[in-house]
Amino acid sequence: MNANQAVLASPSASVLQSSTPGVATTGRMPVMGPFDVERIRADFPILQLRIDGKPLVYLDNAASSQMPQPVIDRLVRYQTSEHANINRAVHTLSEIATSEYEAARRKLQRFIHAREEREVIFTSGTTDAINLVMHGYGRRFIKAGDEIILTTLEHHSNIVPWQMLAEEKDARIRVVPVNDAGELLIGEYEKLFNERTKFVGVMHVSNALGTVNPVKEMIAFAHARGVPVLVDGAQAAPHMRVDVQDLDCDFYAFSGHKLCGPTGIGVLYGKAALLEKMQPFKGGGDMILSVTFEKTTYNTIPHKFEAGTPPIAAAIGLGAAVDYLSAIGMEAITAHEHKLLNYATEQMKSMPGVRIIGTAPNKAAVLSFTVDGVHPHDVGTLLNEEGVAVRTGHHCAQPVMQRFGVPATSRASFAFYNSMAEVDALIAGLRGVQKVFA
Amino acid sequence: MADYKALYQEVILDHNKKPRNYGTLEHASHHAVGHNPLCGDHISVALNLDRECIECIAFQGESCAICKASASMMTAAVKGKTRVDAETLIQEFLAMATGKLDLDSPNQIGRLAVFAGVRDLPTRVKCAILPWHTLHAAFNSVASTSTEAEQDPMHSPIGNA
Numbered sequence: 001m002n003a004n005q006a007v008l009a010s011p012s013a014s015v016l017q018s019s020t021p022g023v024a025t026t027g028r029m030p031v032m033g034p035f036d037v038e039r040i041r042a043d044f045p046i047l048q049l050r051i052d053g054k055p056l057v058y059l060d061n062a063a064s065s066q067m068p069q070p071v072i073d074r075l076v077r078y079q080t081s082e083h084a085n086i087n088r089a090v091h092t093l094s095e096i097a098t099s100e101y102e103a104a105r106r107k108l109q110r111f112i113h114a115r116e117e118r119e120v121i122f123t124s125g126t127t128d129a130i131n132l133v134m135h136g137y138g139r140r141f142i143k144a145g146d147e148i149i150l151t152t153l154e155h156h157s158n159i160v161p162w163q164m165l166a167e168e169k170d171a172r173i174r175v176v177p178v179n180d181a182g183e184l185l186i187g188e189y190e191k192l193f194n195e196r197t198k199f200v201g202v203m204h205v206s207n208a209l210g211t212v213n214p215v216k217e218m219i220a221f222a223h224a225r226g227v228p229v230l231v232d233g234a235q236a237a238p239h240m241r242v243d244v245q246d247l248d249c250d251f252y253a254f255s256g257h258k259l260c261g262p263t264g265i266g267v268l269y270g271k272a273a274l275l276e277k278m279q280p281f282k283g284g285g286d287m288i289l290s291v292t293f294e295k296t297t298y299n300t301i302p303h304k305f306e307a308g309t310p311p312i313a314a315a316i317g318l319g320a321a322v323d324y325l326s327a328i329g330m331e332a333i334t335a336h337e338h339k340l341l342n343y344a345t346e347q348m349k350s351m352p353g354v355r356i357i358g359t360a361p362n363k364a365a366v367l368s369f370t371v372d373g374v375h376p377h378d379v380g381t382l383l384n385e386e387g388v389a390v391r392t393g394h395h396c397a398q399p400v401m402q403r404f405g406v407p408a409t410s411r412a413s414f415a416f417y418n419s420m421a422e423v424d425a426l427i428a429g430l431r432g433v434q435k436v437f438a
Numbered sequence: 439m440a441d442y443k444a445l446y447q448e449v450i451l452d453h454n455k456k457p458r459n460y461g462t463l464e465h466a467s468h469h470a471v472g473h474n475p476l477c478g479d480h481i482s483v484a485l486n487l488d489r490e491c492i493e494c495i496a497f498q499g500e501s502c503a504i505c506k507a508s509a510s511m512m513t514a515a516v517k518g519k520t521r522v523d524a525e526t527l528i529q530e531f532l533a534m535a536t537g538k539l540d541l542d543s544p545n546q547i548g549r550l551a552v553f554a555g556v557r558d559l560p561t562r563v564k565c566a567i568l569p570w571h572t573l574h575a576a577f578n579s580v581a582s583t584s585t586e587a588e589q590d591p592m593h594s595p596i597g598n599a
Binding site for chain 1: 445446451454476477478479500501502503504559561562565
């Protein structure tokens with residue numbers, strides 16, 4: 001069936017017809033031309049908020065980013081004029097919803113430069129995507145005595161599923177150590193390989209320290225030994241251009257809500273040949289071709305891995321989010337965030353009693369730090385009083401905290417909509433914290 | 439909205455900087471370690487009961503200012519008290535931290551009222567409670583306790599450790 005024809009004939013046709021392909025037209029258009037942070041900030045309604053009378057300075061972007069008006073508008077448009085279940089009915093709304101959902105898949109495919117759209121599986125987030133690989137690939141192909149290589153930097157979501165698998169299969173986890181700057185020791189990584197090595201899981205960018213890991217080189221080394229690699233891209237996709245074909249990763253996982261999209265949606269990219277060999281993760285509707293009580297035939301990829309009704313609105317919202325980011329340009333985003341990171345790093349370095357945790361030369365927009373004599377939670381509560389939102393705690397990366405001998409850190413994480421003035425607010429807030437605890 | 443800074447009052451900052459009864463006891467009759475797994479903080483409480491009376495008490499640990507000051511002021515408050523009176527104070531402190539205590543009604547809270555502000559900071563309530571929860575565990579010969587899961591004092595009443 002031709003979903004586009006159905007769209008044109010539908011009551012919402014006028015809305016849909018007027019839209020530029022891939023870009024929501026209701027609300028502000030994404031910024032084009034030179035990077036202008038003030039124009040970008042105007043797209044984010046939440047940034048106008050005041051916290052306890054102070055302007056919000058949102059520096060917890062590594063936990064979750066904020067949503068621009070075009071994405072909010074896209075969600076509203078979907079719910080007001082396009083919603084029905086997908087892949088089910090012949091009626092107009094179902095055809096529109098299906099067509100928009102699949103259009104979102106193509107947008108994500110372009111965003112990460114995947115070869116084929118069927119290599120893009122919608123999941124509920126990064127955690128769900130990694131668990132899918134653990135169940136679909138790990139449980140089928142990892143055997144007793146096999147070894148899985150992970151790194152000290154991993155988020156708990158790229159540790160715990162593999163521990164569960166190792167326990168079930170009697171496999172073994174090997175861990176790549178890091179140096180004092182927070183960089184992976186690649187020589188040690190290479191030494192961990194042997195004939196029992198069957199899988200590698202590594203994060204692209206550290207959520208706790210900001211280190212950008214040399215995943216392309218690590219993947220090439222693993223592939224030379226026939227070992228597939230999963231990259232946790234949750235902290236990379238929001239900050240840099242991702243090209244899964246150039247990386248040559250076997251799996252790449254990331255979340256929508258860190259990418260200016262909604263919560264409850266994420267992506268697993270997988271090479272088609274691998275996805276086809278894998279067993280389904282969840283059983284249910286949509287992931288089958290035929291069901292009898294004697295035998296069920298699974299659907300083709302990506303549908304084999306999308307059991308049940310997916311978060312349709314969230315997927316379409318994420319599609320609008322990557323359109324928004326692409327219109328600004330990932331290179332421009334990276335450049336602006338580097339300016340913010342470098343400025344904040346220089347400012348913090350000049351403050352006695354402030355220690356930056358994670359000093360790799362190649363970092364994304366994450367700044368973890370401790371303040372002498374002040375617990376991170378006290379730092380967080382006092383900064384909040386100034387309207388500055390940072391994350392405090394172990395950042396779901398307890399092995400990293402252990403490695404650096406701290407129970408927790410405070411973490412400022414930047415997005416492209418943050419300004420230099422907000423870095424100043426953070427630094428002023430930290431001076432205030434030191435004054436209270438002087 | 440709450441004035442968050444009110445929480446970091448002089449008395450709390452002072453107890454954080456110069457905690458009272460900080461250290462270990464050689465021959466403790468009761469002791470326990472309390473963990474807050476959400477932030478990695480932990481605090482140990484040791485005491486000597488002499489005929490149901492707290493003869494001496496000490497604490498140690500890694501924690502934020504709220505937790506450390508709470509522990510310091512707790513040890514000062516319960517030293518010399520009977521176990522029963524200390525248990526009453528534990529209940530009152532927990533009630534205060536969770537906004538359930540009427541500070542105008544008769545109570546033993548006294549200077550501990552400086553912690554009343556945590557009731558407006560849900561993420562910090564457990565910081566203030568941890569030492570008291572740990573003291574209760576020590577009284578009941580529970581060697582290790584936690585602010586989470588089954589031992590969460592917010593879900594299972596602290597009196598039923």
